[in-house]
Amino acid sequence: MHIPVLTLVVFSPLLGVLALLLIPGHNHRAIRWVALGAALVSFGFSCVLLGYQVGGPEFQFREDYSWIPAFGMRYTMGVDGLSVVLVVLTTVLSVVAILYSWTPIQTRVKEYYATMLLLMVGMLGVFVALDLFLFYVFWEISLIPMYLVIGIWGGARRIYATVKFVIYTLVGSLLMLVAILAVAIAHGSATGNFTFSYEALRGFSFAINLQALAFIAFFLAFAIKVPMWPLHTWLPDAHVEAPTAGSIILAGVLLKLGGYGFLRYAVPLLPDAAKSYAPIIIGLAIIAILYGALVSMVQPDLKKLIAYSSVSHMGFVMLGTFVFNAQGLQGAVFQMISHGVTTGALFLLVGVIYERTHDRLIAHMGGLNGKLPQYAAIFGLFTFASIGLPGLSGFIGEFLVLLGAFRFNGLVAGITTVVVILSAVYMLWMFQRVFFTVPSDWMRRFWPSLKDMTRLEWAAVAPLVVLVVALGVFPGPVLHLTEAPVQRIIETVNGAGGLTGLSLPW
Amino acid sequence: MNYFTELSPLLPELILSALVLVVITVDLFLPRDQKWILTPLTVFGLILAGISLPIVWGTNANLLGGFYRVDDLSVFLKGATVVIGILSALFAPSYLRTRRLPLGEFNAVLLFSLLGMCILASASDLITLFLGLELMVMPSYVMAGFHKTDRYSNEGGLKYFLLGSFASAILLFGISWTFGLTGSTHLNAIAKALSQGGPTPGLLVAIGFLTVGATFKAAAVPFHYWTPDAYQGAPTPLTGFLSVGPKLGAFAVLIRIFVDGLGPIKADWLMVMAALAVLTMTGGNIVALTQSNVKRMLAYSSIAHTGYILAGLAAFAGASTSATAQRGIEAVLFYVLGYGVMNVAAFAVVGMLQRDTRRFGGMGSFAGLASRDPWRAAAMAILLLSLTGIPPTVGFFAKLYVLVATVNAGLGWLAVIIALNAALAAFYYLRVIVTMYMRDPESEPAPIDHAAAGNLGLIISVLGVLLLGLFPDRILELLRVSAGSLF
Numbered sequence: 001m002h003i004p005v006l007t008l009v010v011f012s013p014l015l016g017v018l019a020l021l022l023i024p025g026h027n028h029r030a031i032r033w034v035a036l037g038a039a040l041v042s043f044g045f046s047c048v049l050l051g052y053q054v055g056g057p058e059f060q061f062r063e064d065y066s067w068i069p070a071f072g073m074r075y076t077m078g079v080d081g082l083s084v085v086l087v088v089l090t091t092v093l094s095v096v097a098i099l100y101s102w103t104p105i106q107t108r109v110k111e112y113y114a115t116m117l118l119l120m121v122g123m124l125g126v127f128v129a130l131d132l133f134l135f136y137v138f139w140e141i142s143l144i145p146m147y148l149v150i151g152i153w154g155g156a157r158r159i160y161a162t163v164k165f166v167i168y169t170l171v172g173s174l175l176m177l178v179a180i181l182a183v184a185i186a187h188g189s190a191t192g193n194f195t196f197s198y199e200a201l202r203g204f205s206f207a208i209n210l211q212a213l214a215f216i217a218f219f220l221a222f223a224i225k226v227p228m229w230p231l232h233t234w235l236p237d238a239h240v241e242a243p244t245a246g247s248i249i250l251a252g253v254l255l256k257l258g259g260y261g262f263l264r265y266a267v268p269l270l271p272d273a274a275k276s277y278a279p280i281i282i283g284l285a286i287i288a289i290l291y292g293a294l295v296s297m298v299q300p301d302l303k304k305l306i307a308y309s310s311v312s313h314m315g316f317v318m319l320g321t322f323v324f325n326a327q328g329l330q331g332a333v334f335q336m337i338s339h340g341v342t343t344g345a346l347f348l349l350v351g352v353i354y355e356r357t358h359d360r361l362i363a364h365m366g367g368l369n370g371k372l373p374q375y376a377a378i379f380g381l382f383t384f385a386s387i388g389l390p391g392l393s394g395f396i397g398e399f400l401v402l403l404g405a406f407r408f409n410g411l412v413a414g415i416t417t418v419v420v421i422l423s424a425v426y427m428l429w430m431f432q433r434v435f436f437t438v439p440s441d442w443m444r445r446f447w448p449s450l451k452d453m454t455r456l457e458w459a460a461v462a463p464l465v466v467l468v469v470a471l472g473v474f475p476g477p478v479l480h481l482t483e484a485p486v487q488r489i490i491e492t493v494n495g496a497g498g499l500t501g502l503s504l505p506w
Numbered sequence: 507m508n509y510f511t512e513l514s515p516l517l518p519e520l521i522l523s524a525l526v527l528v529v530i531t532v533d534l535f536l537p538r539d540q541k542w543i544l545t546p547l548t549v550f551g552l553i554l555a556g557i558s559l560p561i562v563w564g565t566n567a568n569l570l571g572g573f574y575r576v577d578d579l580s581v582f583l584k585g586a587t588v589v590i591g592i593l594s595a596l597f598a599p600s601y602l603r604t605r606r607l608p609l610g611e612f613n614a615v616l617l618f619s620l621l622g623m624c625i626l627a628s629a630s631d632l633i634t635l636f637l638g639l640e641l642m643v644m645p646s647y648v649m650a651g652f653h654k655t656d657r658y659s660n661e662g663g664l665k666y667f668l669l670g671s672f673a674s675a676i677l678l679f680g681i682s683w684t685f686g687l688t689g690s691t692h693l694n695a696i697a698k699a700l701s702q703g704g705p706t707p708g709l710l711v712a713i714g715f716l717t718v719g720a721t722f723k724a725a726a727v728p729f730h731y732w733t734p735d736a737y738q739g740a741p742t743p744l745t746g747f748l749s750v751g752p753k754l755g756a757f758a759v760l761i762r763i764f765v766d767g768l769g770p771i772k773a774d775w776l777m778v779m780a781a782l783a784v785l786t787m788t789g790g791n792i793v794a795l796t797q798s799n800v801k802r803m804l805a806y807s808s809i810a811h812t813g814y815i816l817a818g819l820a821a822f823a824g825a826s827t828s829a830t831a832q833r834g835i836e837a838v839l840f841y842v843l844g845y846g847v848m849n850v851a852a853f854a855v856v857g858m859l860q861r862d863t864r865r866f867g868g869m870g871s872f873a874g875l876a877s878r879d880p881w882r883a884a885a886m887a888i889l890l891l892s893l894t895g896i897p898p899t900v901g902f903f904a905k906l907y908v909l910v911a912t913v914n915a916g917l918g919w920l921a922v923i924i925a926l927n928a929a930l931a932a933f934y935y936l937r938v939i940v941t942m943y944m945r946d947p948e949s950e951p952a953p954i955d956h957a958a959a960g961n962l963g964l965i966i967s968v969l970g971v972l973l974l975g976l977f978p979d980r981i982l983e984l985l986r987v988s989a990g991s992l993f
Binding site: 111136 | 914
């Protein structure tokens with residue numbers, strides 16, 4: 001019998017939501033267990049996907065049902081290596097986020113877990129959809145829960161932050177919807193087969209004008225999500241105001257939706273445009289890498305520092321994607337995974353200290369090494385992972401991207417390599433100010449009551465510790481999975497001629 | 507002549523007419539404390555009318571000497587009319603009771619207006635069309651001024667009446683020009699005359715008058731000035747009806763005049779319609795953005811929705827093949843239906859928070875609603891997301907339909923403007939969600955109306971919004987056939 005694994009992965013959190021509705025709101029314990037259970041079930045099914053046969057058909061675990069035939073929309077799901085790794089990253093980080101929320105979230109607990117589980121549905125759906133319309137529906141579904149998570153359980157300026165987040169994302173995604181329709185209609189009127197199927201639309205050579213415009217729309221939607229400089233301004237606000245679990249998901253998964261969008265949709269569907277726009281995007285990526293690192297250095301707020309470092313790290317992803325060679329693309333994908341794990345963990349760790357002192361200012365810390373040795377050790381591990389120390393996951397991604405950049409252009413690679421040093425500067429300086437030096441007067445007030453990591457916090461961060469080391473030492477399995485999808489992208493782009501003979505109406 | 511075969515396609519209209527008479531009569535004899543019976547009676551009658559619709563589906567005949575046309579398009583519009591009617595009848599009673607407003611009159615007025623909408627939907631002659639239009643809007647004027655001891659209601663009703671009559675006169679003037687230039691009031695005859703000779707300057711003037719008259723009723727910018735006052739003054743659940751019922755009627759008029767009658771010269775009015783659409787959606791959204799009162803915000807946002815629907819008509823005009831042109835009409839029909847359900851329900855929720863008669867639908871009433879009444883807050887959130895156009899709701903699919911139609915018709919720029927407008931609208935719709943979910947209740951929170959009829963209506967609407975958004979296929983089939991009956 002054919003088991004619809006992907007449907008189970010995507011929708012078991014939804015079953016969790018339905019179960020939550022039946023539990024009385026004051027029974028926090030049951031609510032937390034049900035939510036964790038639903039996330040674990042989803043995680044369990046996502047592990048089945050690791051049985052993806054490399055060398056077999058491109059998309060496996062396929063499901064394909066008719067949905068809205070009048071518009072050629074289908075419920076098509078399937079995964080290739082790229083999706084597999086991102087789906088597993090999503091389920092892992094969701095479990096971590098739900099586990100970590102155990103004690104910090106004490107208000108409106110039922111709504112909180114329902115929202116987190118709905119968020120899971122949206123994110124997982126994006127990674128497995130193979131129908132552009134289905135993809136868009138999941139894309140939008142992932143938006144609203146995050147909006148609620150920041151807006152309800154966030155910090156003081158949460159409403160400003162969450163509205164900014166939603167409006168930014170919505171502008172991009174609505175324009176993308178127009179582009180999706182334009183692409184599907186162009187294909188439909190040329191072939192007589194009106195469909196949103198990714199496999200059908202990919203490889204169809206769309207008119208140059210359409211590509212030039214549609215790519216801009218796709219670019220806006222995905223670049224806002226990534227976020228690319230100069231569209232990143234929502235990110236620091238959202239991160240600072242979001243509750244810790246929200247930040248974990250935001251940095252760990254939601255930003256990857258943008259990167260995935262480029263790799264899965266923007267580039268393969270519109271290769272000519274991608275090829276022609278690549279230099280501009282690479283330029284923006286370099287700015288993002290530099291800018292994120294420089295701005296990180298001067299951040300007084302721990303969370304903001306990590307948020308800006310995300311801009312820099314995701315810049316590597318964009319750089320690796322648009323140099324269009326095997327090393328760059330492999331590095332981009334690996335960097336996404338690694339950034340998800342590392343930054344997710346860093347946000348979690350910031351949450352750990354925030355829970356104790358309700359403050360995140362670096363100037364208010366200091367000397368924590370003596371008082372919280374376990375915390376310092378684990379924070380140190382992820383600091384080094386973020387810098388890109390060999391043996392940890394961050395190194396592989398950055399190194400591969402830099403290799404790809406060298407093959408593309410020595411100057412580009414040169415600039416970016418310098419930034420790697422900058423990232424060491426801001427991360428290590430931050431680590432020094434937080435954990436060494438003398439404790440600030442402010443921190444001393446908490447000194448007697450300050451406790452090291454609890455068992456729950458350990459449980460939440462443990463999977464990430466395992467992953468960050470495992471990925472750093474054995475990157476092979478992930479690279480093996482993503483090799484074929486990457487190769488396919490390169491072939492598509494190499495076969496494309498670029499935007500020659502462009503004649504826009506203006 | 508066999509009267510039975512002539513009249514049987516009029517079954518829904520006949521049921522509605524009978525229902526009006528029954529309601530008025532029963533109302534006379536009911537003691538005050540039993541007036542509530544009128545609501546189930548009205549709803550039952552409307553359901554009967556709804557059941558009669560499948561019987562006349564597929565008739566596609568000209569009746570009454572060609573003055574009346576029962577085609578699938580009209581049956582679809584009548585279906586939407588009945589749905590809007592049932593929801594309005596469910597939402598209003600409790601609100602009216604709190605304010606000691608007469609339920610019997612409301613039901614009668616509502617049914618008259620619905621009857622007018624049905625006649626409009628079937629008009630194949632400008633005379634019938636005008637008749638139906640007036641039968642629809644006269645009761646609307648009454649509804650706007652229904653709260654006769656409230657001066658805002660008086661003001662709104664009077665404004666609506668004066669400007670509405672003015673617009674009717676302009677429409678009538680346009681009709682007489684059209685008659686003078688084409689020699690007929692029959693839409694088919696007009697279309698035939700137009701397809702033989704091109705548009706003359708005189709005809710363009712006539713089209714101008716018709717456009718102004720009809721878009722006034724649909725509340726398109728720049729003919730929208732009556733909307734906010736009329737909508738704000740009317741009792742809130744009645745506002746819900748006013749914001750969708752007459753709009754449905756107005757689009758029936760627009761479809762009949764512009765598609766049936768002026769279809770052959772659509773290239774000439776394409777840009778007018780597209781410009782109106784852009785003006786209307788942008789204007790409505792920008793003004794809605796500045797409102798702090800939810801009722802008034804929804805009133806302005808209904809203008810913006812008119813703009814999206816007009817874009818569907820523009821898509822019809824811009825299409826080069828009849829298949830793509832049909833998409834435009836389908837988009838209009840789907841949007842009108844979906845918008846009807848979600849907007850009536852959204853206004854009803856505002857009304858439910860006005861149990862205290864000193865509340866006027868301000869944002870404060872919504873503060874912390876999620877913790878006070880989670881289900882109602884969730885329902886409102888779904889309705890607002892649908893109005894914004896977020897999947898998986900009917901509002902999303904309706905926008906999608908319009909976007910498909912416009913892109914299909916080669917009006918990509920219009921699609922982009924629609925998309926940007928939808929993002930703009932998110933600002934103010936989400937503001938209500940923010941208030942419900944992210945702010946604390948006021949120290950003296952607004953009492954909530956828990957009337958069973960209203961709750962039932964809300965459940966039906968929310969389920970409808972979700973189901974039509976997730977599985978619109980059945981409706982799409984009906985749409986295809988009904989829009990197809992025009993081509």
